[in-house]
Amino acid sequence: MEMCRPPAIPLCEPNLNGREKQYIAEAVDSNWLSGGSFLHRFEQQLAEYTGATHVIGVCNGTSALQVALTLAGVEKGDLVLIPDLTFVATANAVRYLGANPVMIDIDARTWLMDLDLLQDFLENHTYRNSGGCFCRQSHRRIKAVVPVHLLGNICEMDRLNRIAEQFALAVVEDAACSLGSFQNGRHSGTTGLLGTMSFNSNKIITTAGGGAILTHDGLLAKRARHLITQAKSHPTEYIHNELGYNFRLVNPLAAIGCAQMEQLPGFLQRKKEVAAHYREAFADYEVAFQQLTPGTDSNYWHAAMLVDESRSLVSALATENIEARPLWMPIHELPVFREDLYITHNSVAPEVSRRGIMLPCSTSITDEQLQRVSQVIGSALDVRIKN
Numbered sequence: 001m002e003m004c005r006p007p008a009i010p011l012c013e014p015n016l017n018g019r020e021k022q023y024i025a026e027a028v029d030s031n032w033l034s035g036g037s038f039l040h041r042f043e044q045q046l047a048e049y050t051g052a053t054h055v056i057g058v059c060n061g062t063s064a065l066q067v068a069l070t071l072a073g074v075e076k077g078d079l080v081l082i083p084d085l086t087f088v089a090t091a092n093a094v095r096y097l098g099a100n101p102v103m104i105d106i107d108a109r110t111w112l113m114d115l116d117l118l119q120d121f122l123e124n125h126t127y128r129n130s131g132g133c134f135c136r137q138s139h140r141r142i143k144a145v146v147p148v149h150l151l152g153n154i155c156e157m158d159r160l161n162r163i164a165e166q167f168a169l170a171v172v173e174d175a176a177c178s179l180g181s182f183q184n185g186r187h188s189g190t191t192g193l194l195g196t197m198s199f200n201s202n203k204i205i206t207t208a209g210g211g212a213i214l215t216h217d218g219l220l221a222k223r224a225r226h227l228i229t230q231a232k233s234h235p236t237e238y239i240h241n242e243l244g245y246n247f248r249l250v251n252p253l254a255a256i257g258c259a260q261m262e263q264l265p266g267f268l269q270r271k272k273e274v275a276a277h278y279r280e281a282f283a284d285y286e287v288a289f290q291q292l293t294p295g296t297d298s299n300y301w302h303a304a305m306l307v308d309e310s311r312s313l314v315s316a317l318a319t320e321n322i323e324a325r326p327l328w329m330p331i332h333e334l335p336v337f338r339e340d341l342y343i344t345h346n347s348v349a350p351e352v353s354r355r356g357i358m359l360p361c362s363t364s365i366t367d368e369q370l371q372r373v374s375q376v377i378g379s380a381l382d383v384r385i386k387n
């Protein structure tokens with residue numbers, strides 16, 4: 001029999017030391033499970049914090065993206081521009097709609113969609129007419145662009161919104177990882193047409209499973225609520241006027257979210273300390289960290305760095321019962337998306353993915369644990385230098 005022991009230092013675990021239990025109990029006692037006051041309160045808290053006019057709780061970040069893309073007008077046969085380096089959910093959501101993603105390579109410093117490359121592609125490989133923007137090669141409509149604010153850094157949104165406007169593209173921000181990240185005073189996910197968030201258990205706040213759609217547009221918000229409640233168009237009769245989904249966030253999970261939001265300032269503080277620790281610890285080594293887009297105040301959601309032989313470092317840490325992971329694989333390398341278009345000059349995403357390692361960064365990690373992680377990494381890197 002094989003025994004799995006939990007890592008002594010986990011990668012990124014939830015921190016449930018606030019009023020989570022109390023609020024869940026209150027939600028259960030209220031007998032309101034599907035909807036209820038915690039859901040309303042959580043949506044309000046998110047709206048106040050982010051400045052989004054409307055926030056709609058959804059069952060997870062992937063579903064939030066699927067609905068947001070639907071609201072943005074993405075239809076079967078369309079193309080949607082996404083960065084090549086992201087979690088697979090961004091690309092999956094596009095596919096759920098019968099559309100295909102086009103992967104745009106990333107910037108080597110920020111690890112986010114390369115906007116020079118995006119602009120170059122749109123200027124030289126598409127054409128516009130009254131129906132929108134079309135790919136010259138396939139004549140398929142390009143309906144939307146999805147900047148992903150990876151690890152807490154934010155794509156240069158003023159420029160991206162300008163490009164999108166020029167080419168009639170809807171902007172859906174994948175802000176799954178970036179609650180607490182601001183750019184020039186504006187919260188991630190609030191400058192495009194729509195933004196989406198994830199509250200799965202490794203995110204900066206969690207509801208176990210959950211997500212949200214953000215928008216300033218009242219009509220889109222109304223339609224989002226409609227779509228996620230099975231497109232029910234009559235208060236009592238079972239009349240559904242379009243294809244809807246059962247994607248609501250439920251009240252007891254929103255209750256966890258309310259308790260988590262109370263702790264967000266403390267979580268952000270700790271994430272910043274953790275990021276600063278790693279940057280300082282490896283300042284003299286041949287490693288690279290994500291550089292922030294100018295004007296960005298990151299939530300530093302997940303610590304990560306680029307280093308040669310990242311996989312062997314993951315193994316060296318595992319031997320010490322410390323959890324680390326490689327960065328995501330480029331989407332264009334995944335079997336499901338291999339046939340889709342990949343736009344690149346010099347294949348940055350594969351290099352960042354190959355050298356990327358995600359490091360332990362729970363908000364509950366202690367200073368001693370951080371020291372231990374960097375000691376193990378430092379020793380592994382020292383051995384390599386000597387060899």
Ligand SMILES: Cc1ncc(COP(=O)(O)O)c(C=O)c1O
Nearest residue numbers: 060061062087089176198199200
């Ligand atoms: C960039 C990105 N997009 C989308 C998602 C999907 O969110 P969820 O896991 O809540 O469906 C995630 C979550 O892990 C993510 O990291």
